[in-house]
Amino acid sequence: MAHEINNPLGYISSNINRLEEYLNDLFAYVEELEKQITQSEIVDTDGVINPSLEALKAKFDYAFIKQDLPELLKDCVEGSVRVQGIVENLKSFSRMDDAGKIIEFDINDAVNSTLKLVHNELKYNCDVELDLQSSLKILGHYGQVNQVISNLLVNASHAIKDTGKHGTVSIKTWSDDHNVYLVVKDTGKGIPEEIVDRVFEPFFTTKDVGKGTGLGLNISYDIIVNNHGGEISVESEVGKGTSFFISLPDCNPGTHQEEFDGG
Structure with missing residues (x-):
């Protein structure tokens, strides 16, 4: 899907840049035409610009268009760049x-990859605090681990939102x-x-009816425990918050390969 989005997005970005070049040329062309018209044709004896020319420019909102178009193109370019960023985050998230x-x-x-992807989910409800120890290598399925982190972050955001207050999500790593x-x-x-001991059960959810499937944490459990050993x-604690603790074997293929083979 990411590749399918990227192809037409590339055309759009390229065409917007080309359109901006064409418009700049057109504006320059109009200004040059005005210069080429003799003063006697556009200015009367009192030095006032011929009203017919001003009326024509006003009829087509030339001054507004000249001012507004660059801003519109700038917004389009920024939008396409943001979409490209989202696509790259999706590709990184899934490691397709x-x-x-x-x-x-x-x-x-x-x-960090997951935080970029769920940023809009978090930013309205909470601040994110990071305490990440440097270079913590593991051996596993990148996309699956990202899915677990995403599930935990989205659940945290929802839990904070239910309090009606702006909260904090803290993420810490070490080894x-x-x-x-x-x-x-x-x-x-x-x-x-x-009920806290039941959160990893399939279809069990603490959310209101219709707001959760009860599968997110069960899938996370399966990924961490069964798929990664x-x-x-x-x-x-009610009224104070929730913490999820994950441990994964460090990066040692010879030691942990059997865990990925169902051993």
Whole structure:
């Protein structure tokens, strides 16, 4: 899909740039025509511009068009650049070219890529605080890990929105000799103690009817535990927020390959 979007977008961007060149030439052409007209034809004896010329320019809103068109083209260029950025983020998010292969990647790259993609979901409800330890390599499915991070961030945003207050989402990464760790913490409404242990069950959701499928966290559990040999857990307190803890094996193909092979 990203490639299909990129092709026509490339035509649009190229044509907008060409259109801007044509318009600049047309404006220059009109100005040159005005200069070429003799003063006697456009200015009367009192030095006033011939009203017929001014009326013609006013009829076609020439002054407004000349002023507004560059702004319109600028907005179009900025819009196309933003769409291109979204497409690139989608490609990075899914790593389509890897075709689901197991690869080595930095967990921080996955965090930053996902943040760009869900930025609009977060910006209205919360601030994001990052505490990312440098260079934390893991071996796995990049797109799947991004999906987990996306699920956690979107859930955090919704939990904060339900409080009616602007909140904070904190993301922290670090490692030890065996694992890479990721924590996503929010200041949302929290999950009651009696149901917090059920959040990874399929079709279980704390959201109102019609607002959630109950599959996001179950899928996240499956990706982290079954597909990557890691662990995911949750801690929550009503009125204070929720934290999700993820651990993944560090990047050591010889040690962890069997986990991706169903071992």
